[in-house]
Structure formats: structure tokens, C-alpha cells
Amino acid sequence: MKVRLAIMGTLGLAAIVAQSPAPRSVWDGVYTAEQSSRGQGLYNTQCAACHGDTLGGGESAPPLAGAEFLSNWSGLTVGDLFERTRTSMPQSKPGSLSREVNADILSYILSANQFPAGKTELPHAAEVLKEIRIEASKPEPK
Numbered sequence: 001m002k003v004r005l006a007i008m009g010t011l012g013l014a015a016i017v018a019q020s021p022a023p024r025s026v027w028d029g030v031y032t033a034e035q036s037s038r039g040q041g042l043y044n045t046q047c048a049a050c051h052g053d054t055l056g057g058g059e060s061a062p063p064l065a066g067a068e069f070l071s072n073w074s075g076l077t078v079g080d081l082f083e084r085t086r087t088s089m090p091q092s093k094p095g096s097l098s099r100e101v102n103a104d105i106l107s108y109i110l111s112a113n114q115f116p117a118g119k120t121e122l123p124h125a126a127e128v129l130k131e132i133r134i135e136a137s138k139p140e141p142k
Helices: 002-019 033-046 067-073 078-088 099-112
Strands: none
Touching: 033 099, 078 099
16 A cells, blocks of 8 residues: 555645646747847946946946856856846936836847847746746756
């Protein structure tokens, strides 16, 4: 009886794991091209003065595109980046931008880092964004 219960429990756990969605990454098209376009305009007015027109960084602001950015954020989540940006930017008035504006700007940053656009807009809920990993290199297909 105990063996049967153990086997049933193991099979049940395997079924749950098999149904769990695969982890998402920035390579899965997590924003739309339209959202990135909105984000570019917002970036130009809210961020470019410090981070540069090409997201390359400035005297007091780190780059938001390229190898250094990817090295700093790879392995973390889009939610981590979203919360950091939402609570500390712009430097002159931290936390003043809406969640929607932050999501649009973040979609532009993802686009500038050559991550592909998809069919669904990047959400503005941190708990959902915490499920999307930033990976500098495209993962191998499974």
C-alpha cells in the first residue's frame, strides 16, 4: 500500500511538473514593436539626457544597451530591472513615471538590445515581469 501511494505521488508530481509552463526569457518576444516605438519617444524625453541618445550611458548614468548592460543584468529578471527603474528614475524625480510608461521604456531598452518583439505588450505588473529572465545569449532550443 505504501509503495502504491509513493508511486502515485511521484506520478502526480511528474504530471504537475510536465504541465508547468517553461520559464520565459527576453528571447521569447515579450513586448510589441508598437510598444517599443512608444517607449523610444518616452526614452528620448525622460532618459536620453542622462543615458544618451543611443542608450550608451553618460557621466552619471550607466549604459542601457550593449555588453556592459547585458553583463550587469544577465541572470536577473525583467521585473528586477522594472522595479529598479520604476523606483529610482528619472534621477531628478524618482518614481514619478507610471508603470505603463516604465513598461514602454523598458520595451524600448529590450529592443535596443536586439531582443525580438512579439505579439503581446510587456505587462506593467512586477510579479509577472519577475517570471521573465534576462539572458544575454539566446538559449539553445530544447
